[in-house]
Amino acid sequence: MSRGPQSRRADWVQRAEPVEGVERFEAFFTGNAYASHRHDTYAIGRSLAGVHDFQYRRGMRRSLPGHTIVLHPDEAHDGQAGAEGGFRYRMIYVEPALFQNVLDGRTLPFIEHGISTDPRLLAATETLLQPMNVTLDPMEQAEALAELATALAAVSGARPAPASRDFASARRARDFLHENALRVVTLDELEAVTGRDRWSLTRDFHTFYGTSPYRFLTMRRLDVARRMMEAGTPLASVAAATGFTDQSHLTRHFGKTYGIAPARWLQMARGADD
Structure with missing residues (x-):
């Protein structure tokens, strides 16, 4: 701290x-x-x-x-x-x-x-x-x-979801993405796992979890990336291990998600002075 x-x-x-x-x-x-x-x-x-x-x-x-x-x-x-x-x-x-x-x-x-x-x-x-x-x-x-x-x-005043939304399918998709976050997941796979077409599933997911399946997957990768960074793993190695194409790809997604660059986040996470 x-x-x-x-x-x-x-x-x-x-x-x-x-x-x-x-x-x-x-x-x-x-x-x-x-x-x-x-x-x-x-x-x-x-x-x-x-x-x-x-x-x-x-x-x-x-x-x-x-x-x-x-x-x-x-x-x-x-x-x-x-x-x-x-x-x-x-x-x-x-x-x-x-x-x-x-x-x-x-x-x-x-x-x-x-x-x-x-x-x-x-x-x-x-x-x-x-x-x-x-x-x-x-x-x-x-x-x-x-x-x-x-x-x-x-x-x-939260209300019941529209009848067209399928909570069970959204939950199956979330669990599957959690378990497979560090590999490429296709929409065909999600359709097979949930029994919903990709467009309906995307609507379901956003209704119940507030984001898209792709954003959810990216965030799980960033969760792992942060833990690796805190453990001292070089950023290029972190990117390769967490499904990002390269270090710049990881840095771009990190900034969009946390509002600061990885180096600045790591400095604050370690309690370093400015």
Whole structure:
């Protein structure tokens, strides 16, 4: 972990060990934090200090201390300080599949403008947005995720999916992509596994998991790539091992997904000074 705000005022990031697929971090930024990017998880957080500005769905949003940030999967966003003194916040990344364990095929909750002051969301995120030095028990986290999914559905008015959507087929596709993330997967294979034509399957997948099958596959490769990078594997070797054509291909997808270059991400992940 990097050093906290009492020891320096430069940008810093603290990360907790992931638990059952949920990533948690706390960060402080003084200027432009990251460029426009999108990922296939929910990004749910709380502003702790300062003014956090970000472009989201064709508008500038402003989060203040106490606000709950809820960014929908696959929606582009950036981040920067909206006032002198920088901004500090905590965030979790949650795979839509974890919410679907509770929603069971309803449409994914969407929070208008990406910011909420609803007390139900404030209460439902308390456990998950604790300081990074607090280790969450897997059962505690699972219960908190269920509470959060329920609150998101209530606040957003999540509805049943259209009758034409097939949750079971989307779930089979997701499981297959998870198991085969580091090899070439064809649409013919997905059609055979799910029993759905590719166009219907793409609609199903986006409804229930918030992204396309290809984006989901790319993100799983990037998950592996990040772990390899943290272990010290050279970037060219990482690209070859995770299904990218070369280092530049990996770097391009990394920037689109996280808003920063791999070297900068690795520096922050290791807690290095700027």
